[in-house]
Amino acid sequence: xxxFWILPILIPLVGAALIGILGKIARKESAxxxxxxxxxxxxxxxAVLGILISFHTSLGSIVSTELSWNIGPDVGATFKMDHLxxxxxxxxxxxGSVVSIYSIKYMDHDDRIDRYYLLLLILVAGMIGxxxxxxxxxxxxxWETMSIASYVLVAFRxxxxxxxxxxxKYLFMSAFGSVMILFGMSLAYGIxxxxxxxxxxxxxxxxxxxxxxxVHYIIIASLIIGFGVKAAIVPLHTWLPDAHPAAPSGIxxxxxxxxxxxxxxxxxxxxxxxxxxxxxxxxxxxxxIAVITMVVGNLLALRQNDLKRLLAxxxxxxxxxxxxxxxxxxxxxxxxxxxxxxxGGWFHIFTHALxxxxxxxAAGAIxxxxxxxxxxxxxxxxxxxxxTITALTVALLSxxxxxxxxxxxxxxxxxxxxxxxxxxxxxxxxxxxxxxxxISVVYYLIVLQKLWFSETKExxxxxxxxxxxxxxxxxxxxxxxIIVSIIPGRFEMLAKQAAETAMLL
Numbered sequence: 001x002x003x004f005w006i007l008p009i010l011i012p013l014v015g016a017a018l019i020g021i022l023g024k025i026a027r028k029e030s031a032x033x034x035x036x037x038x039x040x041x042x043x044x045x046x047a048v049l050g051i052l053i054s055f056h057t058s059l060g061s062i063v064s065t066e067l068s069w070n071i072g073p074d075v076g077a078t079f080k081m082d083h084l085x086x087x088x089x090x091x092x093x094x095x096g097s098v099v100s101i102y103s104i105k106y107m108d109h110d111d112r113i114d115r116y117y118l119l120l121l122i123l124v125a126g127m128i129g130x131x132x133x134x135x136x137x138x139x140x141x142x143w144e145t146m147s148i149a150s151y152v153l154v155a156f157r158x159x160x161x162x163x164x165x166x167x168x169k170y171l172f173m174s175a176f177g178s179v180m181i182l183f184g185m186s187l188a189y190g191i192x193x194x195x196x197x198x199x200x201x202x203x204x205x206x207x208x209x210x211x212x213x214x215v216h217y218i219i220i221a222s223l224i225i226g227f228g229v230k231a232a233i234v235p236l237h238t239w240l241p242d243a244h245p246a247a248p249s250g251i252x253x254x255x256x257x258x259x260x261x262x263x264x265x266x267x268x269x270x271x272x273x274x275x276x277x278x279x280x281x282x283x284x285x286x287x288x289i290a291v292i293t294m295v296v297g298n299l300l301a302l303r304q305n306d307l308k309r310l311l312a313x314x315x316x317x318x319x320x321x322x323x324x325x326x327x328x329x330x331x332x333x334x335x336x337x338x339x340x341x342x343x344g345g346w347f348h349i350f351t352h353a354l355x356x357x358x359x360x361x362a363a364g365a366i367x368x369x370x371x372x373x374x375x376x377x378x379x380x381x382x383x384x385x386x387x388t389i390t391a392l393t394v395a396l397l398s399x400x401x402x403x404x405x406x407x408x409x410x411x412x413x414x415x416x417x418x419x420x421x422x423x424x425x426x427x428x429x430x431x432x433x434x435x436x437x438x439i440s441v442v443y444y445l446i447v448l449q450k451l452w453f454s455e456t457k458e459x460x461x462x463x464x465x466x467x468x469x470x471x472x473x474x475x476x477x478x479x480x481x482i483i484v485s486i487i488p489g490r491f492e493m494l495a496k497q498a499a500e501t502a503m504l505l
Contacts, residue, residue: 005055005081008048008089009132009142012125015044016118023114034113038104041117045100045124049093055086078134078196083497084346088131088265091350094480095257095357096124098473099250102361105469106250106368116156116248123149123254127262136185136195139266143181147174147230150259153251154243166239166246173239177229181266184222187215188274201273216275220282223270224289230263233323234293237316241300244315245308245373249364252308256315257357261349264319268326272502276330283330284425286323291429294320294436302443306373307363310443311356314399317440318352324433325414328421329503337420339499344413346502347495351406351484355398358477362392365466365474370459375447380456384463389451391474396444398481401437406481409488410495411437 019037026033100120107113126146133139151174155167189195192203204216225236232240240260244252275282297316304310325345328338365388366381367373382389398405418430466474484491 006079006132007051008093008128009079009125011044011047011051012121012128015040016121016125019114019118019121023118026114029111029113031108034108035104037114037117038100041100041121042097042104044121045093045097048124048128049090049097052086052090052093055081077138079132079138080134081132082501083494084269084499084501085131087346087494087498088261088349089128091261091353092124092127092131092258095254095353096120098357098361098476099253101476102253102364102470102473103248103250105467106364107248110157110248112156116153119149119153119156120251120254122146123153123259127258130262131265134197136188136197136200136270139197140178140181140185143266144178146259146262147178150174150251150255154247154255156248156251157246160246162242163246166242170239170243173229173236177226177236177263180222180226180229182226184219184226184270187219187222191215197270197273201276204274212275220271220275223274224267224286227263227267227270228289230260231267231323232260232263232293232316232319233289234296234316234320237293237297237319240316241309241312244312244360245306249308249360249367252311252364253357253360256312256360257353260315260319261322261353264322264326264349268329268502272329276503281331283327283333286327286330287425287429290320290323290327291432292320293317293323294432298436298439302439304443305375307366307375307378307447308360308373310375310447311359311363314359314440314443315352315356317436318348318356318399320436321411321414321433322348322352324429325417326502328417328426329499331423333421333423333426335503337417337422339496339503340413340420341417342499342502343492343496344410344415344417346498347413347492348407348410350491350495351398351410354477354481354484355395355405355407358395358474358481359392359399361470361474361477362388362395365470366392368470369463369466375450377457377459379450379454381460381463382452383456384460385465387471388466388474391471391478392451393448394478394481396448400441400444402441404485404488406484406488406491409484409492413492 019040123146126142126149129142130139133142151167151171154170155163157163188200192200229236244255294317297313301310301313322345325341328341398407401407401411418426
């Protein structure tokens with residue numbers, strides 16, 4: 001492997017540096033400078049997307065490839081590119097590109113636009129770095145890079161108290177998670193003498209073949225808690241309903257669509273690499289965490305009048321769905337059945353990123369016009385903003401799992417696997433999974449009923465449709481979702497390749 005393979009990390013970082021330099025050169029903010037920052041960010045993210053598409057031809061014959069160099073005794077930096085890495089980085093690049101285009105118009109009322117796009121590029125580079133890391137030290141460095149950028153972006157509108165409060169809460173909870181990751185990482189290094197993730201799994205499987213000791217379970221707990229904060233599993237989710245509504249809507253889409261899923265990846269990737277070779281059944285622990293996360297996320301979403309808070313709690317629900325599917329990778333259930341479940345989990349990360357990203361961007365378009373997040377203040381707005389509410393409708397119906405939209409296909413794989421598992425815990429879990437899906441349909445339909453069919457409020461009489469500059473990125477996502485709906489098999493195959501990589505097959 002050569003340095004060309006880490007261009008998806010380098011390009012956003014170079015773009016961020018260029019924006020930072022131009023921001024210093026500019027004596028004052030102007031529309032032309034702001035457009036220049038946006039163009040740089042868009043070019044960088046579209047370049048990453050293009051490079052990833054070109055990578056996939058090589059991945060057809062290369063299961064996994066690495067770039068490594070030592071930076072000290074028994075410590076090295078390792079980057080990998082395999083089917084799982086490619087699949088997730090593709091998701092990040094798609095949503096990041098759409099958000100960067102969306103933000104050109106959406107952020108035109110804000111200042112410090114150079115810093116906004118700089119931080120967005122650093123956020124994307126950090127996420128890609130986490131996914132491409134093959135050792136714990138490199139992963140942790142990019143994890144913190146991603147985290148710092150996301151803290152600042154949540155609190156970007158610092159002149160308002162809500163973003164500052166949400167950003168501080170997010171900072172403290174994520175810092176606790178980072179400490180837990182660092183603790184688990186240090187214990188893993190202590191018992192294996194390496195930070196290479198694949199090597200740690202091999203050493204644990206051979207050196208502790210007779211069974212795991214107490215320190216291994218401490219590592220497991222540390223990784224679940226550490227990555228679980230960012231993944232927003234219950235009860236570590238409490239930062240999320242504050243951070244998502246407070247952030248600019250493009251950042252809400254990134255947080256909900258992909259940043260949280262980076263935490264999910266970190267948890268599953270490390271646990272699978274470390275402990276699947278040793279035959280542990282910690283997947284059942286993850287199963288019940290998933291069930292609790294689904295139930296709590298749903299119950300809290302039912303109570304919301306704030307559209308962005310409702311979508312935030314819907315994210316908690318979908319975190320439960322995804323963890324439910326991925327948990328089967330760490331059980332003793334039949335390998336073919338587990339593969340279907342894990343495939344569904346990775347596929348649902350993709351469909352959720354599309355649906356939730358689109359939902360937050362559409363919600364942001366409404367807020368852009370009326371400067372209010374309350375559902376009771378949006379009643380009847382569908383008559384005034386039909387294109388925007390149509391996009392939101394597609395997003396919510398996909399999240400609800402209505403066929404043939406993408407969310408249906410990813411959930412179907414998980415359901416089939418759970419029914420075929422032959423395990424009573426998954427039988428109980430799938431009942432709650434389906435019940436949670438039905439409940440989510442209720443509050444999605446309540447939202448759509450209020451927006452489309454309620455009498456238009458008096459204060460909305462003069463509201464105009466979303467500007468075309470915002471509608472274009474919304475309908476880019478709509479088109480992608482339609483494509484996935486028409487040919488789901490192609491995307492399921494990509495998710496299956498990612499699942500095979502995740503399960504070390």
